[in-house]
Amino acid sequence: MVSFTSPFFFVFCLTAIFLLRMTSANALVMGALNLVFVASFIPAPLAALPLLGFVCFGYCAIRAARRFQVNAVLILLVAGTVFLFAWLKRYAILSFLPAPNFAYATIGISYILFRILHLVIDCSDGVLEPPPPLAFLNYVFFFPNFVSGPIQRYEDFHAQVSAPLPPVTWLTIHEAFGRLVKGYFFVVVASSAASWIFDHAHSSFYAALSRQDGPATIALFSVSATSYLVFLFTNFAGYMQIVIGVGQLAGFTLPENFNRPFASKNFLDFWARWHITLSNWFKFYLYNPLLKAMASRWGTRAVMPYLGVIGLFVTFLVMGMWHGSTVIYVAYGVFLGVGIAINQLWQVWMTNRLSAPIYHELRERPWYFQVSRGVTLGYFSVAITALWIEPEQANRLFSPFGLTVFATTIVILSALIAIFGTLVDAAFGRMVYDGGGTKDLDPPASGSHMRYLGAIAGCYVVSGAGLTALAFYFTPAEHPYSTAHKLFLLVLAAFTAFLIGALVGAFDKPIAHATSYFGNRREVFLQTWMAFRIFILAGISTIMASAIPEFIYRAF
Amino acid sequence: MLSHDVVWDRLTNVFRQVFDNDNIEITDTMTAADLPEWDSLSHITLVLAVEREFHVKLKAAEVGGLVNVGSFIKLLMARAA
Numbered sequence: 001m002v003s004f005t006s007p008f009f010f011v012f013c014l015t016a017i018f019l020l021r022m023t024s025a026n027a028l029v030m031g032a033l034n035l036v037f038v039a040s041f042i043p044a045p046l047a048a049l050p051l052l053g054f055v056c057f058g059y060c061a062i063r064a065a066r067r068f069q070v071n072a073v074l075i076l077l078v079a080g081t082v083f084l085f086a087w088l089k090r091y092a093i094l095s096f097l098p099a100p101n102f103a104y105a106t107i108g109i110s111y112i113l114f115r116i117l118h119l120v121i122d123c124s125d126g127v128l129e130p131p132p133p134l135a136f137l138n139y140v141f142f143f144p145n146f147v148s149g150p151i152q153r154y155e156d157f158h159a160q161v162s163a164p165l166p167p168v169t170w171l172t173i174h175e176a177f178g179r180l181v182k183g184y185f186f187v188v189v190a191s192s193a194a195s196w197i198f199d200h201a202h203s204s205f206y207a208a209l210s211r212q213d214g215p216a217t218i219a220l221f222s223v224s225a226t227s228y229l230v231f232l233f234t235n236f237a238g239y240m241q242i243v244i245g246v247g248q249l250a251g252f253t254l255p256e257n258f259n260r261p262f263a264s265k266n267f268l269d270f271w272a273r274w275h276i277t278l279s280n281w282f283k284f285y286l287y288n289p290l291l292k293a294m295a296s297r298w299g300t301r302a303v304m305p306y307l308g309v310i311g312l313f314v315t316f317l318v319m320g321m322w323h324g325s326t327v328i329y330v331a332y333g334v335f336l337g338v339g340i341a342i343n344q345l346w347q348v349w350m351t352n353r354l355s356a357p358i359y360h361e362l363r364e365r366p367w368y369f370q371v372s373r374g375v376t377l378g379y380f381s382v383a384i385t386a387l388w389i390e391p392e393q394a395n396r397l398f399s400p401f402g403l404t405v406f407a408t409t410i411v412i413l414s415a416l417i418a419i420f421g422t423l424v425d426a427a428f429g430r431m432v433y434d435g436g437g438t439k440d441l442d443p444p445a446s447g448s449h450m451r452y453l454g455a456i457a458g459c460y461v462v463s464g465a466g467l468t469a470l471a472f473y474f475t476p477a478e479h480p481y482s483t484a485h486k487l488f489l490l491v492l493a494a495f496t497a498f499l500i501g502a503l504v505g506a507f508d509k510p511i512a513h514a515t516s517y518f519g520n521r522r523e524v525f526l527q528t529w530m531a532f533r534i535f536i537l538a539g540i541s542t543i544m545a546s547a548i549p550e551f552i553y554r555a556f
Numbered sequence: 557m558l559s560h561d562v563v564w565d566r567l568t569n570v571f572r573q574v575f576d577n578d579n580i581e582i583t584d585t586m587t588a589a590d591l592p593e594w595d596s597l598s599h600i601t602l603v604l605a606v607e608r609e610f611h612v613k614l615k616a617a618e619v620g621g622l623v624n625v626g627s628f629i630k631l632l633m634a635r636a637a
Binding site for chain 2: 118121122125126127128280283284285287288289291292295296299304305308344356360
């Protein structure tokens with residue numbers, strides 16, 4: 001299995017960008033690149049057969065859907081595709097069926113399923129024409145999207161491959177560079193740190209759970225759940241930054257999968273910001289049609305909100321079940337469904353009780369936002385326990401003791417996140433949770449740009465110093481540092497974090513607004529900026545290669 | 557094919573009825589973000605009302621792809637009777 005920090009990945013991406021640019025994304029060249037990329041994940045030709053069989057079945061289903069354009073046929077084709085997928089993925093529901101008696105690869109198949117179903121449904125509806133075989137293969141196996149999405153829509157992909165590639169501008173390089181640095185920083189540094197904390201916390205959590213030590217179980221469960229959430233986010237969103245960056249350099253615009261989920265106003269809002277292309281897919285092909293069918297039968301104004309609750313519950317139940325093949329994912333789906341249903345019911349209830357304008361005004365209040373965000377993130381971090389817990393421990397959690405711990409942890413975590421969020425926002429100004437990326441970073445409506453710049457820079461400096469302080473805490477006592485040495489490393493880490501902020505482009509927009517550099521000297525500015533960034537990157541790499549890694553390594 | 561203005565006119569009425577607000581003025585660039593009541597739930601109410609008004613049946617990809625008023629108008633100009 002290749003990793004995106006392996007030399008193969010770097011060489012492959014550089015070659016792919018170069019070849020796609022040279023040949024204006026020729027379909028055969030793209031096909032060959034996809035083949036090399038996908039093959040690198042699969043140990044033997046035989047192991048690829050089930051995946052290829054699934055894709056071939058999918059293509060036949062698409063053509064059949066277009067040919068018949070009847071609902072009965074469509075239902076049969078969708079059911080057949082989902083059945084084949086569930087069988088190959090060894091879903092617990094189908095465990096009574098015999099499996100192929102050899103080891104085979106299913107990498108990427110969960111996302112291929114969505115691409116195929118989207119084409120089957122849209123071709124049956126007559127909204128899309130079935131793509132030619134090579135275009136189809138390039139779409140389902142497109143290398144940046146292959147491993148874990150984003151789930152791009154075919155018409156979007158098709159429009160990009162059939163039009164001339166956009167030229168490489170300094171702005172493209174500038175943005176892609178920021179994405180790559182941010183992505184690698186997320187994956188290599190942030191997610192490793194979170195996963196280190198998680199590894200330690202969750203084994204202690206299991207121990208506390210089995211000896212039924214209430215307070216310790218709750219505390220360790222909270223740490224495990226939040227560190228896993230941070231790990232999942234930094235790992236997934238980091239990888240998305242990398243593939244979107246590579247895509248940009250090659251001339252393709254891939255859809256965004258994350259939009260600052262930790263700034264969510266509520267659980268409903270969270271799903272518009274977290275794994276966006278998956279949520280959108282379910283909205284298109286499950287939530288909307290289901291709600292539409294229910295609403296056309298029983299949809300009076302009074303009943304509609306409750307139909308919405310049912311629609312959301314079913315959608316999240318299915319979405320949860322897709323995440324894995326064992327029974328615990330059904331529980332995960334139910335838990336997500338209950339969360340979203342409560343959120344929708346709460347909105348209906350509050351609107352009826354307070355009237356829409358007053359409720360709207362309440363939602364705009366900062367304290368309401370903080371509490372609501374706290375509950376949302378607290379609930380979600382506990383929900384994703386299903387993604388990491390061992391089956392045996394899950395059984396322990398389904399006991400009266402376990403469920404009490406579970407419920408208490410949600411309450412405590414929600415409160416802690418609300419307090420933490422309030423403190424962060426109070427320290428850096430409320431605009432900070434709207435910032436920190438190269439996109440969607442708008443300056444505050446009031447207040448000076450310099451203050452805004454200072455707030456963002458402050459965020460980076462404090463996080464750098466904070467992480468280092470944490471590293472000191474974890475550094476084994478047999479390797480003590482003198483106070484002067486510690487202070488030096490703390491300042492160094494704070495400065496490095498500031499430089500990383502500059503590298504990922506966190507200060508671009510405030511500088512842009514303060515100096516209007518996007519005026520007529522934009523090219524010169526971007527070129528200078530790029531040169532400076534490469535200089536910073538080289539500097540950081542040198543520092544990391546000498547002083548920092550040994551120190552961080554020892555701590556984590 | 558219906559003209560832009562005819563669709564716009566009839567669509568304005570649909571919006572006003574669905575959102576129960578006679579002051580709504582729709583524009584091509586208007587999205588759900590501009591109208592607080594326009595959420596994923598009322599989107600379906602809106603789609604059903606549009607289907608009745610224009611005698612069309614919208615497909616899954618069309619329902620999901622209607623992100624602004626302009627895309628409604630464009631689709632209805634091509635499809636509506």
